[in-house]
Amino acid sequence: MTKPKILVARRAPAVVIDKLTAHFDVDAVQGDGVLPPDELRARLQGKAGAWITGTERITAELLDACPDLKAVCTMSVGYNHIDLAACTARKVLVTNTxxxxxxxxxxxxxxxLMATARRMSEGERLLRDGQWKSWSWDFLAGSDVHGATLGILGMGRIGQAIARRGRLGFGMQVIYHNRSRLPxxxxSLMGARY
Structure with missing residues (x-):
């Protein structure tokens, strides 16, 4: 039986390619650069599936040029680089992570945030350059993180995860702004105030 052909559009771990090869005829790109649209279209010819990242655009024109494509799997949270309506119309399955x-x-x-408050990058550069000669009470003192106020603009998944770290790990007061207030x-879980 012939295995379905797929494209892995970016360099992937060997273990991933090995697992895919057990089920598919894999065309794996070895580099980390973005495939130009013409090369992506050419490499997708005859492929049933594509494993892409957030940099490869899947458009209606590309789908028309690659009628064998049945699945597009993006290794990204976002999928704004994929024309979902065009995929739906052509019955192309789309997955993300x-x-x-x-x-x-x-x-x-x-x-x-911590590196900035505690001036870690500045201190590391001084140390590497051999300029850390002595200590004084105010040398690279920075600012306390614990107990400080943490302001977050955008309280989506990442904002909430940062709020939890600040509140639960460092006792920070958390204030936030978002398009809409959270439940x-x-x-309460984050001790956050809108």
Whole structure:
């Protein structure tokens, strides 16, 4: 039996390619660059599926040029790079990876907040440049994070995850602005005030 052909549009871990190869005839791109639209269209010829990231655009024109395509799987939370109406009209299944990066992004955001408040990047540069010669009580003192007020603009999944870190991990007062107010129970869990 012939395996369905698929395109993996970006470099992927070998273990992923191995698992896919057990079920599909895989055309795997080895680089991390974005495939130009003409190359994406050419490589999708005869393919039943595409594994893409948020940088490959799936348009009605592309779908018309690739009539064998039955599934588009994007390794991204967002899917605004995919014309869902065109996929639906052509019965092309679309999948994404919701919530896969919420906690990681919140960790990174909170780490940046802490690094800024405590002047970590500045201190690291001084240390590497051999300029850290002595200490004084106000040298790179920075600002306290614990007990501070954390203001969040946009209280979606990532904003809420950052609020939890601030409130529960650092005793911060959390205030937020969002297009719409969160339910009272969500605000209570984060100690957040609209």
């Amino acid at each position: 919701p919530d896969v990066l919420t906690e990681s992004t919140a960790d990174f955001g909170f780490a940046l 009272a129970e969500a605000e």
